[in-house]
Amino acid sequence: MNGKDNKQNTEMGSRQTIIERIRQNKPETKPLPGSFTGNQEPVSKEQLSVCFRESLIKAGAEIAEPDGNEGLEPYKEKHFPEAVDLTDTAVRKKYSSEISKKELEKTGTVIIEGQFGVAENGAIWLDETNFPNRLLPFIAERLIILLNKENIVSNMHGAYRKIDLRNTGFGVFISGPSKTADIEQSLVYGAHGAKRLTIVLFD
16 A cells, blocks of 8 residues: 555545544534514513614614604705605606616705614615615615604514515615725725615604
C-alpha cells in the first residue's frame, strides 16, 4: 500500500468518525405542530400603541398626530400642503400606472393610508389598493403614512393572518425610512426609498 492509499484511508476513517459522532449527538426530532398561532397573551391597546411607537422611533421614523379637536383633513392641509395625497380619488387617478416616469421623478412628498401596523417591529402593511402605482412609496423623497390607531397588531403572526392578496398582486411592509450601509460602509438614507418616513396616527 503506497502513501496515497494510506492518506485516503485516513481521510475516510476521519470522515466516518465525524459522521458517527453527529449521529450519536443529534437532537431528538419532533414533528412540527399542525398550526402555530403565535403569542396569544392578551395585550391592551395602550401597550400595543407604546410598543409600536418605540419600534417606529428605533427604525428612524417620525410620529405625528392631529390634536384632539383637529380633523385629519385640516391636519394634512396644514402640515403637508405640497404632498401628493393618494387618499384623494382625483389624485389617485392622476397618478395611475399610466403616468410618465418624468412626472413620477417630480414627486416629493406622498401621502398613503396604511392598512395596519405591527407593534413588535414598527412595520406597516400596504398593498396596491393603497396606491395606484407601485413606484410611488419608493420614489418619493418623503413618505407620509396615515394609520388608524385601532389597526395595530402585536406581532408578525397576527400580521400575516390579516393579509389578503386575493384582490391585489403586490404588497409591502414598510418600517422606517430607506437606509443602507452597503455603500462604502457609510450610512446612506434614500438609496432604495424615501429619505423620511412620517407616520400620522389618527383616531
